[in-house]
Amino acid sequence: MKKTKRRLSVIVLLLLLMSVTIGYSALSSNLDITGTSKISNAKWDVHFDEPTVTTGSVTATNPPELSNEDLSITYSVVLTTPGDFYEFTVDVVNDGTVPAKLNAVPTISGVSPAQDVYTNYTFTHANGSAVAAGETIAAGNSASFKVRVEFDRNIAASDLPEQEQTMNLTVSMNYVQA
Numbered sequence: 001m002k003k004t005k006r007r008l009s010v011i012v013l014l015l016l017l018m019s020v021t022i023g024y025s026a027l028s029s030n031l032d033i034t035g036t037s038k039i040s041n042a043k044w045d046v047h048f049d050e051p052t053v054t055t056g057s058v059t060a061t062n063p064p065e066l067s068n069e070d071l072s073i074t075y076s077v078v079l080t081t082p083g084d085f086y087e088f089t090v091d092v093v094n095d096g097t098v099p100a101k102l103n104a105v106p107t108i109s110g111v112s113p114a115q116d117v118y119t120n121y122t123f124t125h126a127n128g129s130a131v132a133a134g135e136t137i138a139a140g141n142s143a144s145f146k147v148r149v150e151f152d153r154n155i156a157a158s159d160l161p162e163q164e165q166t167m168n169l170t171v172s173m174n175y176v177q178a
Contacts, residue, residue, distance in 0.1 A: 041097070042098050043095075043096045043097045043098070044096045044098055044177070045093075045094070045095040046071070046092065046093070046094050046095075046096060046100045046137070046175045047066075047070030047071060047092070047093055047095070048066055048070050048071060048090050048091070048092055048093075048173075049090060049091040049092075049093050049142070050090075051064040051073060051088040051089065051090040051147075052088055052089050052090070053086075053088045054087040054088060054089065054148075056085070057085060057086045057087050057088070058077060058078070058079060058080075058084050058086050060075050060077050060086060061076040061077060061078055061166060062074070062075055062076035062168075063075060064088055064090075068172065071173055071175070072170060072171065072172040073090065073147070073170070073171045073172070074169070074170050075168075075169055076167065076168045076169065077149060077166070078164055078165070078166050078167070079119070079150070079151035079167070080151075080164060081151065082118075082151050082152060082153045082154075082155050083150075083151060083153040084150070084151045085148060085149065085151065086148070086149050086150075087146065087147065087148040087149075087150075088146075088147055089126055089144055089145065089147075090144070091142045091143065091144050091145075092137060092142060092143050092173060092175075093142040094137040094138065094139055094140065094141055094142065095140070096139055097139050098139055098177050098178070099136050099137065099138050099139055099178035100136065100139075100175040100176070100177065100178060101134060101135070101136045101175065101176055101178035102131070102132075102133055102134060102135045102136070102173060102174070102175055103133065103174040103175060103176045104133045104174055105131060105132065105133050106145075106171060106172065106173045107170070107171070107172045107173075107174075108121055108122075108123050108147070108169070108170070108171050109169070109170045110167055110168050110169035110170050111149070111167060111169070114161070115161070115165060115167060117155075117159050118151060118152050118155045118159050118160065119149060119150065119151060119152065119167070120148070120149070120150045120152055121148070121150075121169070122146075122147070122148050122149075123145060123146075123147050124145065124146050124148075125143070125144065125145060125146070126144035126145060126146050131145065136178045137175075147171050149167065149169060
């Protein structure tokens with residue numbers, strides 16, 4: 001009798017398990033999601049284009065030269081008279097497929113503390129507005145900038161340099177992916 005009860009219990013449990021399985025299958029549904037995705041080649045190519053010297057500028061002892069993967073410009077000038085200046089415009093070109101963001105304010109260097117007294121050295125947008133970190137250049141676009149070093153025309157006679165000085169100047173920008 002115990003064997004019969006046990007068999008009967010096993011059969012009932014099996015039937016119950018099959019009922020639950022069949023019920024679950026009948027009440028469940030399949031959800032299929034299909035789609036396509038395309039990942040393109042990304043290209044990073046942000047650089048200075050060739051500088052164009054402004055008419056009226058003094059002649060550079062070493063004209064602007066691109067370096068550091070075309071993200072730096074070096075040049076040398078001698079400014080002999082108050083009001084003398086050297087100025088050029090340059091485009092930053094984004095020939096890549098990724099937007100570029102200016103990581104920090106552009107670096108302009110090469111003016112000594114003594115020269116800074118009578119020299120104005122600036123890096124601005126071509127329209128004269130200030131350049132700020134975080135500005136972006138979309139892929140395939142460019143932005144124009146103006147670099148100017150000038151012998152201050154309002155300098156006091158006591159601040160004039162005693163001898164001719166050559167300034168070896170550098171402009172550089174650091175772009176990152178936007």
